[in-house]
Amino acid sequence: MRIGVIGCGNICGIYFENLARFEVTEVVACADLNREKAIEVAQKYQIQRVLTPEELIADSEIELVLNLTIPKAHFEVSLAALEAGKHVYVEKPLAIRFEDGKRLIEIAESKGITVGCAPDTVLGGGIQTCKTMLDRGDIGEPVGGNAFMLCPGHESWHPSPEFYYEIGGGPMFDMGPYYLSALITLFGPIQSVAAGTKTTWGKRTITSQPQLGKEITVETPTHVISILSFRGGAVVQFTASFDVQATTLPPIELYGTSGTMLVPDPNGFGADSNGNPQPIRFRQKGATDWTEQPLLHGDFTNSRGLGVLDQVIAIVERRLPRASGQLGLHVLEAMSAILESGESGRRVDLTTLPIGG
Numbered sequence: 001m002r003i004g005v006i007g008c009g010n011i012c013g014i015y016f017e018n019l020a021r022f023e024v025t026e027v028v029a030c031a032d033l034n035r036e037k038a039i040e041v042a043q044k045y046q047i048q049r050v051l052t053p054e055e056l057i058a059d060s061e062i063e064l065v066l067n068l069t070i071p072k073a074h075f076e077v078s079l080a081a082l083e084a085g086k087h088v089y090v091e092k093p094l095a096i097r098f099e100d101g102k103r104l105i106e107i108a109e110s111k112g113i114t115v116g117c118a119p120d121t122v123l124g125g126g127i128q129t130c131k132t133m134l135d136r137g138d139i140g141e142p143v144g145g146n147a148f149m150l151c152p153g154h155e156s157w158h159p160s161p162e163f164y165y166e167i168g169g170g171p172m173f174d175m176g177p178y179y180l181s182a183l184i185t186l187f188g189p190i191q192s193v194a195a196g197t198k199t200t201w202g203k204r205t206i207t208s209q210p211q212l213g214k215e216i217t218v219e220t221p222t223h224v225i226s227i228l229s230f231r232g233g234a235v236v237q238f239t240a241s242f243d244v245q246a247t248t249l250p251p252i253e254l255y256g257t258s259g260t261m262l263v264p265d266p267n268g269f270g271a272d273s274n275g276n277p278q279p280i281r282f283r284q285k286g287a288t289d290w291t292e293q294p295l296l297h298g299d300f301t302n303s304r305g306l307g308v309l310d311q312v313i314a315i316v317e318r319r320l321p322r323a324s325g326q327l328g329l330h331v332l333e334a335m336s337a338i339l340e341s342g343e344s345g346r347r348v349d350l351t352t353l354p355i356g357g
Contacts, residue, residue: 007068018305096168117328120307126270139256197342270300
């Protein structure tokens with residue numbers, strides 16, 4: 001399938017590398033508002049053509065648009081591509097407003113085309129091995145868990161970190177999709193959420209180049225604690241923060257009636273920092289020590305683009321992608337509901353289901 005990429009920022013490189021090695025995907029064009037950046041990327045990854053975003057969406061050769069723009073542009077770019085009859089795969093989140101995400105899915109369904117949505121880390125060896133273990137009852141009936149995404153923010157390393165603190169950013173919309181997609185993959189749909197939120201600093205200072213010293217106005221909560229109640233009965237606490245300087249807590253810890261499981265970082269595919277497969281640690285009831293389960297599935301290194309590959313295969317097989325827009329919409333509704341609950345102080349029920357997840 002011939003693919004056009006819109007957005008040539010930090011994340012695009014791994015997509016270009018992986019889509020080039022898959023037998024059924026070919027990136028034939030790229031576009032960016034910064035044309036010089038697009039030209040640079042095209043030369044580095046041997047992309048045939050550099051177009052404007054409008055030209056790329058209108059190009060009859062391109063069948064799928066890979067939308068790697070910043071979050072606040074996701075809806076506009078995806079909408080234009082869908083209206084042009086293209087399949088779309090969009091980086092997380094699906095959109096920054098639930099209503100916009102819902103519209104994208106409705107348009108795709110009415111046209112008989114597909115939407116895929118990052119993250120596709122849930123398709124990696126780490127999360128898939130955890131799913132296999134849960135399904136075969138290694139820790140018994142799910143009870144609940146704790147999830148932690150704690151860091152001091154991105155202004156110390158990212159060259160353009162402003163969007164992380166705009167509406168549609170913050171720890172929930174930036175990193176929430178990884179954690180929520182993993183939890184939904186493992187425990188099923190979320191029924192309702194309740195939350196408390198805090199914005200610790202109204203302004204933050206960039207300490208990375210090339211904008212060293214620039215001040216950012218914070219528009220969204222940067223410390224979020226939520227309670228996720230799943231339709232299957234499990235209850236999970238999820239804390240996401242850009243205000244924590246250091247932590248010893250695991251990314252995700254799950255509890256069952258007969259054991260505990262440590263889930264690897266959902267922002268990865270199951271490898272450790274050296275690229276080696278990381279066994280899943282679990283401890284069953286009555287055991288005196290932890291047990292390690294080697295990964296039961298492949299794709300444990302940085303395999304971003306796996307969701308696009310599955311989407312292409314899904315189109316041929318006439319099924320929904322596994323990293324589907326419907327899953328992305330359920331995640332988007334959950335994140336929106338968490339922030340709404342934090343503001344209102346009330347529990348919020350969800351209306352969507354992660355079909356295809």
